[in-house]
Every structure is written in C-alpha cells, then in structure tokens.
Amino acid sequence: MRILVLLLAVGMLLPVDMLIAQSGRTFDPADATYLWPTNASHHLTSTFAETRSRHFHAALDIKTWGQRGYEIYATRDGILHRIAVSPTGYGKVIYLKHDDGSYSIYAHLMSFNEELQQFADSIRFAEDFTPSFDRVVEDQHIRVQQGDVIAYSGASGIGPPHLHFELRRPDHSPFNPLQTNLTVQDNISPTISGLSVEPLSPQSTIEGMKQVYTRNPHRQNGTFHFGTIEVSGAVGLGLDVYDQSNGISNAYAVYELSLSVNGRERFYSRVDSFSYAETHQMFIDRVYPLLRDHGKAYQRLFVADGNTLPFYRTNRQQGRLYLPPGEHAVTIRATDFFGNQSTAVVNLRVKESATERFTDRPRIFSPQKVREVDINDWRWFDNWVMIPEEDYREITVATPDPWRLSSHREEVIIDLKTLDNLFMNIPGMSPTIFHRMVPEQKGLITSVNRQAMALFPEHTFYDTVSVTLSSKRFAPDSIKVTVGPEAYPVDKSYELRVKRDSMLTDTSGLAFYKYSKRYDNWYPVTTRFTEEHIIAESRTLGTFISRRDTTAPEVSRPRLHRRPDGQWLVYISVTDNLSGIDHERTEISVNDRRGLAEYEPEDQRMAYYHPEFTPTATMDIRVTLYDRTGNKTSETFQLGR
Known part of the structure; x- marks a missing residue:
C-alpha cells in the first residue's frame, strides 16, 4: 500500500x-x-x-x-x-x-x-x-x-x-x-419584499392585533411603499430584503440597513465581522417567530434584549419605536457592499394605547367536551402570552394576582414578567408549572410528576422567559416530554433527563426523538444512559419521545463512479427508518480489501474509497452497516465493471 x-x-x-x-x-x-x-x-x-x-x-x-x-x-x-x-x-x-x-x-x-x-x-x-x-x-x-x-x-x-x-x-x-481586494460585479440595488411590525409590550397593537404583522410593498419610481399602518404602544420593525449581483439569480444578504423616523436616524447596522461565540444570536437579530414558523429571514431594525452583536448604531431605545400619537414618516434604506441602495417608506399612524380589560381571578371551567390544547399555538413573547379564549376556557390557571390577566378581543393576556411558578392544568399536556428562566443563572425545572427534568446552563436563553416541562408515559417504554414553548430560541445545549424505572431497564434500541411540526417528522436526538436516567441533549425546545428502534438499516445494489479527479468509488445506497446511519461503524470491502466508508447523508449513500482502487471485471463487495442504536445489516454483492 x-x-x-x-x-x-x-x-x-x-x-x-x-x-x-x-x-x-x-x-x-x-x-x-x-x-x-x-x-x-x-x-x-x-x-x-x-x-x-x-x-x-x-x-x-x-x-x-x-x-x-x-x-x-x-x-x-x-x-x-x-x-x-x-x-x-x-x-x-x-x-x-x-x-x-x-x-x-x-x-x-x-x-x-x-x-x-x-x-x-x-x-x-x-x-x-x-x-x-x-x-x-x-x-x-x-x-x-x-x-x-x-x-x-x-x-x-x-x-x-x-x-x-x-x-x-x-x-x-x-x-x-x-x-479585501476580492470583488464581484454588482450594480444591482437590493429588493425589499416585506415589512414586519412586532408588538413590544402587552399594550401594543398593530392594525388592532397583538401579533407580528407583515405587509408586502408596491414599487413606484424605484421606492418601495408600504402605505399606512396603524399601531399603538411600543413596536419594532423588521425588513425582508435581498440583494443580487450581475449575471446570476442567487439572492444575497445586504450589507447595511438604516431606519429613520421623521428624518432622524433611530437604527443602523453594518455587518463586517462577528465572533463564533455570538453567531447563534442570529436568532434574535432576525424576527424569530417568522423564521421559525415560515422560514422568512426578516431582519430586525431594533436591538432585541440579549443581543450583543457588534453590528449596530442606535438611539437610547435601541431602535424600538415609542412614538407619540399622530402620523410618523418612516424611511428604511438597504445597501449592498458595493453601495447600491434601495429605499422603503411607511407611514405609522400611532393611536393612544387602549385600556386593557382585566379579568377577575381565574375561574375553573368545566366544559362538556374536553379537547387537547397545544401551548405552541399560543402567541408567546418574552414577558407575556396571549391565549385564545376557547383555549383559556379549557385550562386552569392559578396566579397570585388577578391583575396579571387581561383580555383583548377573544384572547386572554397573561403578563409573565413577575410571575414565577405559574401553574396551569392543560388538557392533553397534564398539569404543569411555568418557571422564569434568567439568562445569567443556571436553571432546573421538573415535571409535576417528578418523572423528568431539564437542566439549563447559564445563558441558555437570550432573555428572561417562562419555560415549562411536562412528561407523560403512553407506552411501557415510551415517554413523551414537552419542554416549551417552542417560541423561544436557545443559545446552548441543555440536558433533558428522564428517570429510569422497571419499564426502562432495557435500553437496547432506545433513544429520544424530537418532533418537527413544520416538517411533520421525528428527528433523532443525542441520547445517553446512566443508572438512574435517560439523558437527551438538545438545542431547541419542543416535544420529545423515547422510542425503540429495532429495525436494521437497508443497503441496495452498489454502482461504480469515477470522480472528476480520476478516483474510482463504489456508491452504495443506504437508508434507515428512525435513528439514522452510524457511519463510523460501517465497513466496506471490495475483493477482500477494506477501504474507507465515506457517508454522504444528503444523497443517502456510502462511498467506498481506497486510493489504490481500480475496478476489475468482477468485484465481490461486502457491506456491514449499523444504525445509531446498534441494529446491523450485512450484505454481499457482485458488481461488474
């Protein structure tokens, strides 16, 4: 060799x-x-x-x-x-x-x-x-x-x-x-395709609603117009914008953004560099609800709490808009690296904040037909949550202060800012307690039944938020754990621990999986075991289920491939139904000569690589393939050149 x-x-x-x-x-x-x-x-x-x-x-x-x-x-x-x-x-x-x-x-x-x-x-x-x-x-x-x-x-x-x-x-x-001296040809101005407006307090509304509002522009004489938007209370703007260069259709990020109100600059950003310690703050530089739910990368035109990125020049309000009643002319400019600039305008019509109608102390409702309630369908903000009236009538809420609750149209608002240990009994989720998580402190929360816990290191969250955990066994070896709400981005991995009992002594094929509502699929989560716990590590909140994978992965007939550099490979298609391929344990040999098994997950294939491999007229190929829970497949193939 x-x-x-x-x-x-x-x-x-x-x-x-x-x-x-x-x-x-x-x-x-x-x-x-x-x-x-x-x-x-x-x-x-x-x-x-x-x-x-x-x-x-x-x-x-x-x-x-x-x-x-x-x-x-x-x-x-x-x-x-x-x-x-x-x-x-x-x-x-x-x-x-x-x-x-x-x-x-x-x-x-x-x-x-x-x-x-x-x-x-x-x-x-x-x-x-x-x-x-x-x-x-x-x-x-x-x-x-x-x-x-x-x-x-x-x-x-x-x-x-x-x-x-x-x-x-x-x-x-x-x-x-x-x-540096490196450059590309670009004389095309950015395209502005959307404006977002976020409520920044429980009293804020946009077009009468307490949720993130978006609007598309119309273009006239080179300027992007968003018309008039009616708001009350503190709001923050965001922009959906992309750039292009000559001779190609790819969409790029812009270089600079600025926001002015009535001719005075309120926010400016320019991206030259950042540190890897801060790169996950992308979540709060963007309008996270739109990114999470719709994959839309609206860029905030204000600095969110917890954001330490070095991109910004702002006023004392960090770009947040606390505007007096009346009409306010807003101008937004987006500029690419080569100085090509686009302008957008919007008129904010600011009304006096309406007085909220506060409820009496929460009552316990007994509906004739109980339906499941999903907390991720509620609208969560760092310091308050809006619950649809129909959901609120299904749950029990215990707060020490009735003035922490108010109503808006057909929704109930709970002010979370000073509410720690907020108890709720939620159909379909079991009783649960919401705890305030402070970024500078470690956090530990447990389910009411003491079956599961989550351990958060310092700076797991970007701002102080309310988080809960519930667990429910729905099969002898399967436990559903919800850590939520999913509305909050997470900066660091945290541990989810579930107690092992007589039903969970056998860990063969067992692992945690996280559900993605957006893609309607389950994804494996890093899982390990101690004598007392099953431990999962995750960088997102959500719903996790322990499942047992007992099905071996599958391999299909190999084929020859020659790379542009002349190197011969053997490609073998591989699939697994749940836990995924363990590429580190895979073994492939051709004519009794073992090579390297290079995994290409996006193409769902393994590549046999050996620097001295040259195809022969007939080749005997042996494949041993494992999934992440140890299920094994061994196959032998014959391949002709």
Whole structure:
C-alpha cells in the first residue's frame, strides 16, 4: 500500500479555546493581497452573514455550477493549520494560517491535492479505517504558496456543490472577504419584499392585533411603499430584503440597513465581522417567530434584549419605536457592499394605547367536551402570552394576582414578567408549572410528576422567559416530554433527563426523538444512559419521545463512479427508518480489501474509497452497516465493471 503512515504529535482535536490566536497585533484585511480561490467562477451563491439554520453564514459561497472537481487555490502564502473530513458541516475542509496570523478556510471539498490527500489518508487508515477526523497539524510544517492547487471543489458536508470560502482574523473571528481586494460585479440595488411590525409590550397593537404583522410593498419610481399602518404602544420593525449581483439569480444578504423616523436616524447596522461565540444570536437579530414558523429571514431594525452583536448604531431605545400619537414618516434604506441602495417608506399612524380589560381571578371551567390544547399555538413573547379564549376556557390557571390577566378581543393576556411558578392544568399536556428562566443563572425545572427534568446552563436563553416541562408515559417504554414553548430560541445545549424505572431497564434500541411540526417528522436526538436516567441533549425546545428502534438499516445494489479527479468509488445506497446511519461503524470491502466508508447523508449513500482502487471485471463487495442504536445489516454483492 502506498499510503504514508505518519506518526502525528497531535493525537486528538484540541479544544476550541486552545485554537484561539493570542496575537496582539492589529489586523487589517486591506493590508494583504488575496487571490480568488477557484477557477470555477467569479459568481457567488451566498454572501457573508446570511441566515442559516442556527447561525450566521461566515463566508462567501462561490458558484461551481452544480459540478465537482474545479481547482481550489491557496488565497495567500501560509501553513496548513487544520484539516478535517466529516459527513456533515464543512465536510472535507482545509484551514490555512497566513504569516500575519489570519486564516483562510476552504470547505465542502471533493478531495485534497495529492500531498494533502495522502496525509489525510494516512491518518484515517492508521486509525482503524476511521472515515472522519479533525486535526490541528501546524507541527507538520506543510507550507503552501499563493496560487498552489490545494484541493478540488465538491459537495461534502452540507449543501449542493459549491466552495465555502471563509476568512478569519487572528482571533478566529470571521470577516467579510469582500473587505479585501476580492470583488464581484454588482450594480444591482437590493429588493425589499416585506415589512414586519412586532408588538413590544402587552399594550401594543398593530392594525388592532397583538401579533407580528407583515405587509408586502408596491414599487413606484424605484421606492418601495408600504402605505399606512396603524399601531399603538411600543413596536419594532423588521425588513425582508435581498440583494443580487450581475449575471446570476442567487439572492444575497445586504450589507447595511438604516431606519429613520421623521428624518432622524433611530437604527443602523453594518455587518463586517462577528465572533463564533455570538453567531447563534442570529436568532434574535432576525424576527424569530417568522423564521421559525415560515422560514422568512426578516431582519430586525431594533436591538432585541440579549443581543450583543457588534453590528449596530442606535438611539437610547435601541431602535424600538415609542412614538407619540399622530402620523410618523418612516424611511428604511438597504445597501449592498458595493453601495447600491434601495429605499422603503411607511407611514405609522400611532393611536393612544387602549385600556386593557382585566379579568377577575381565574375561574375553573368545566366544559362538556374536553379537547387537547397545544401551548405552541399560543402567541408567546418574552414577558407575556396571549391565549385564545376557547383555549383559556379549557385550562386552569392559578396566579397570585388577578391583575396579571387581561383580555383583548377573544384572547386572554397573561403578563409573565413577575410571575414565577405559574401553574396551569392543560388538557392533553397534564398539569404543569411555568418557571422564569434568567439568562445569567443556571436553571432546573421538573415535571409535576417528578418523572423528568431539564437542566439549563447559564445563558441558555437570550432573555428572561417562562419555560415549562411536562412528561407523560403512553407506552411501557415510551415517554413523551414537552419542554416549551417552542417560541423561544436557545443559545446552548441543555440536558433533558428522564428517570429510569422497571419499564426502562432495557435500553437496547432506545433513544429520544424530537418532533418537527413544520416538517411533520421525528428527528433523532443525542441520547445517553446512566443508572438512574435517560439523558437527551438538545438545542431547541419542543416535544420529545423515547422510542425503540429495532429495525436494521437497508443497503441496495452498489454502482461504480469515477470522480472528476480520476478516483474510482463504489456508491452504495443506504437508508434507515428512525435513528439514522452510524457511519463510523460501517465497513466496506471490495475483493477482500477494506477501504474507507465515506457517508454522504444528503444523497443517502456510502462511498467506498481506497486510493489504490481500480475496478476489475468482477468485484465481490461486502457491506456491514449499523444504525445509531446498534441494529446491523450485512450484505454481499457482485458488481461488474
């Protein structure tokens, strides 16, 4: 075998905090000359700081036309800092460290250049055919020069074929690569497609409603007009906007946003850089209810509580609008990196806040027909919740102060700000208690039946919110746990613990799954076991169910494939009905020669990879495949060239 087995001084991935550069020098992206990193195109599919599922996009994505195999170049001289292979995230990725301490990252690669590929293969084959790894390797002193071919473009990890090109400062904070000499052709102004208005207090209304309100504009003489919107109380605006560049239809993030009221600036944002410690604050930079429920990335034109991002210039109200009664002219401007600008206007007609009608102390209703109530159908805000009257009549609420309840049209408002340990008896959910969670403090809440608990580390939540937990057994080995409401984004992973009893002594095939209402599907959650508990880890609130997976994964007939770089692979389709594929345990051999099993989850396939593999007229293929709960499938195939 030609594979170089190298003895590495780094035996494991270093903790992130040890990777942080300790340079005290001032770094200026304009001080260096960067090379465009690929021959695929000079077009972008995504820009810096766009919305992603749980974070800001930290790079430029460069278009590769849905193809693999384009050359990837070192943008500057440097040393190989880190190299990794994974079926998720960045996939196959190279990190270069430049002589000034800054970094460039090249992700979703098909393969590395010959030297780096041999280096990566030596790690994986030497470590018992491990398909994935992540190493800091500066001690190997592998240097590259600007313009060297370091890899080939691909689609590894998440997403279709493209190059993720990321630049970082010496402290590892990503910055916009367009701040360097790199550029694209763009003389197209942003398109403004929607305005949102959020109520910021229990007394606030928008067009008579206490919910997030949206409106589409009409365009006239180049300006986007939203007409007149009637509001009362404190409100916050948000904008749905995208940019484009010449010769391509992809939609991008804008660079700058500003909001003025009656000619005075109230809010301004510009995104040049951010830290990875703050990247999950994307949830509160965006209008989270619209992002969660509809996938719409409206950008807030005010700074939400808990937001520490360095993007903003605001007034004392942080961009929130506390306007006196009357007519107020609002102007919003969106600008891309190249100075192309669009303007939107809206007239806010502000009315006096209506006096809320407060209820008497809550009564217990006894409806003739009890129906289930879902708390996620209520409208939750940080400091209050609106419950439909028909739901409110199904539940029992106990508060120490009747003045914490008021009514609006056919809804009941509960002011949560000073209500801790708020008891509710909710049909379909069982009795539960809502606890106030303070970001700066650890939190522990338990179900009323003491069967389950949730442990929240400090700064799990961005602001003080009310959270509850309930549990209910609906089968001998299946427990439903609800941690909610789902309306609140979560910044850190928290633990969900369920007590093990005589029904849960057998943990074979057992794991927790989270339900997604938006996609109507169940997704596996990281699960582990102690003598006393079943423990799940999650970064979202919601409904979780323990389920037992006893069905083995399936494999189907393999096929040959030759990559653009000439490397032969064998593709094998794989599926699993519940817990998902455990790619780390998969074994594949061709003619009794074991190779690396590279998992491509988005295509639901495993790839047999061996650097010396050449197809023969007849090939015997053996596959051993596991799912995440240990169910196993072994199959043998014959494949002809």
